Amino acid sequence: HSAESRSRGAFILLEGCDRTGKSTQAAKLVERLQTLGHSTKLWKFPDRTTRIGQMIDGYLAKGEDLNDHAVHLLFSANRWEAVEAMEKHLSAGTTLVVDRYAYSGVAFSAAKGLDLEWCKHPDRGLLRPDLTLFLDMPIEESMKRGGFGEERYEKLTIQTKVRELFLQLREPTWVMVDATQSIESIHKELVHQSEKAITRVRDQPLQHDLWL
Template sequence: MSHRGAFIVIEGLDRSGKTTQTETIQKRIQEAGKEVVCIKFPDRSTSIGKMIDSYLRSQSNLDDHVVHLLFSANRWELASTILAHLKQGKVVLCDRYAFSGIAFSVAKNLPPINLAWARAPDASLPSPDLTLFLDISPEAAQSRGGYGEERYEKEGMQRRSQERISDGKGGGKGTWIIVDAGRDMSAVTEEMWVHIRPLLDGLDTPVGRLWD
């Protein structure tokens, strides 16, 4: 097995600081002299991503099953790209991944969107080597700017998603770490960095696959 880059995912509820932390960690990795590629899901620049963007902004309505499959398809659009970057020895840093998609869909409490159904479309996607879940209460998230601008940013939905998100974790051989995101941003960054730094020199193991 040739040396490859690490696949790192930053997960969390809306307004948990995912995007800010992803940008901060990206700079840290670059300063450490490593190549890093950042991907944000959903990727709203693709054809499928534009449909998702319209839905999230409440500009269109779609069946919940269709929405879930679109989110999964959006991840599959970039699966080969992720694998290519890892093969080149680059760190792939992802702002959200399959775990959020599963949690939000199951949190809708709409049969037959149960955990097994929600996980199925993402089976065999590349599995992260490390997932950092930024845990924050819906109340604390509401106090942050921009909360409530998109369809899923409602307290009830966020609370149910918080309860469900760990249901979709794992599925590969990667590590899942819960980080208290209600603290000072710099303290959160430092805790994340402790787990990320050891992976920057790459891995000699094959890329895992979700749910395998």
């Protein structure tokens, strides 16, 4: 086997509060990495297209009520149901740019008052991101970006708590990105960090040890 045939893609995660530019940056990053010759795919949590994802969408967008603990487990299940497909892409050499993950899962549920350690538990042993890019800005700034929409959680008080929880969950390897910069300068920084991660992990095994 050549080193080439063994090389895998990188699991690159974008996290942050609402209106920090995650989705815009994720799309631009995928496009750029592809242009640079890296097989790359955009991924998104929650994935509202699955049966579990439709239940989540009912809760977020249609005002359907669910027990806080139960919906937390649905978000986690929505990640577990994607694991095999994500592994398949990564092992085949495709880099995944993922918009939100288990850190959002814990931050949003704990912001509602659920116990932080309880919240982390269902995601233990999930695939660990190779690179977490945290887009950060003051909530007051992100609110100026056209305000929040109609979905559950799109409120100042919740977002403020969520940001505090994200900062509690922060790991030494996270890259903190100032999301108040221009779209282009943020993009450049994300491309630079992503290319380093792609090179760094290509001969490393996938990590299945989130929060273990």
